[in-house]
Amino acid sequence: MKLYYSPGACSLSPHIVLREAGLNFDLALASTKTKKLADGSDFYQVNPKGQVPVLELDNGERLTEGPAIVQYIADQVPMSKLAPPAGSLQRYRLMEWLNFITSELHKSYSPLFNPAMPEEGKAVYRARIGERLQWVDSQLEGKQYLLGDEFSVADAYLFTVTNWSKVVGVDMGALKNLNAFRDRVAARPSVRAAMEAEGLNKA
Template sequence: MKLYYSPGACSLASHILLKEVAADHAIEKVDLRAKTTETGADFTSVNPKGSVPALALDSGEVLTEGVAIMQFVADTGGVAELSPPVGSLARARLQEALNFISSEVHKAYSPLFRGPSEEAKPAILENLTRRLGQVEAILADGRAYLTGPEFSAADAYLFTVTNWSGMLNVDMSAYPALAALRDRVAARPSVQAAMKAEGLI
């Protein structure tokens, strides 16, 4: 398999999962502005959507969209804790968490990357802090990870998107449980390996 990524982008979550299951994979960096890969290939020939991540499978098929890639890697990676049985409540809770991060938390950060006007910024930050507050409330029962006691794809994804807070000057001091979760995730060997491979540490 080959993961197409941009350093520190949402593709990092898929990269973490590949490391977590010790999948045999290669990585190729993408310049998202130029839509080219580090080998000079036209990235839109790999993923016509032009976004990362994209996972080229050994069959020749290409899987896109981070949530789909993470679920595929978890389901095929042979690590039972990462892939609750289909039809179980645990599976539904994982999908619930992944979808919330994708549709609410990730998307709440996105406008900040576009350099919003000073007039628009307060509303954007209000929406983001509301979403982060909702995550903090989920963690208020003392659980170690977002869906319970075990690390999941949702934690890799949440770590990745909330990691943008530093570069975007988002104050995270109001979210101690989320900060503690991020520290636990950051300490995992899979996360350290993925970040090192992407030149982030």
């Protein structure tokens, strides 16, 4: 398998999950700005949407969209317990979290990276993210991870998007449960290895 990624982008989530699952994979650097691969070729030929992540399977098929990719990876190694069994209520709880992170968090951070977005607009998005993160903080009360004591693909995704907070000025200082969660995730060997491979410094 091959993962097309950009350092620190949402592709960090499936990168972590691949390492958690213990699967063999190659990394392919894709620029989200120039839409070029490391060899200068056109990334749009890989993904017409021009976005990471893309997971290229051994048979040449490609999967896009992070929440779909991480569930696919988890299902290749069920004993890893990175996702509850298909059809179980807990699996739907996982999808509930993945959808929340995608729609309420991930996409709310995006305007903060847009230089064309006026500061007044960015303030609205920072406030919205802050409200959502307060709710996430409350859901982590008394839990190690989003689904309980077991690390799941949703945890990799939440860790990835909340990594952007400091860069775009979202204050998480008062969110004790979320910060403790982030420390636990950051300490995992797979996360340290992925961060190192992408040239990221621990925040």
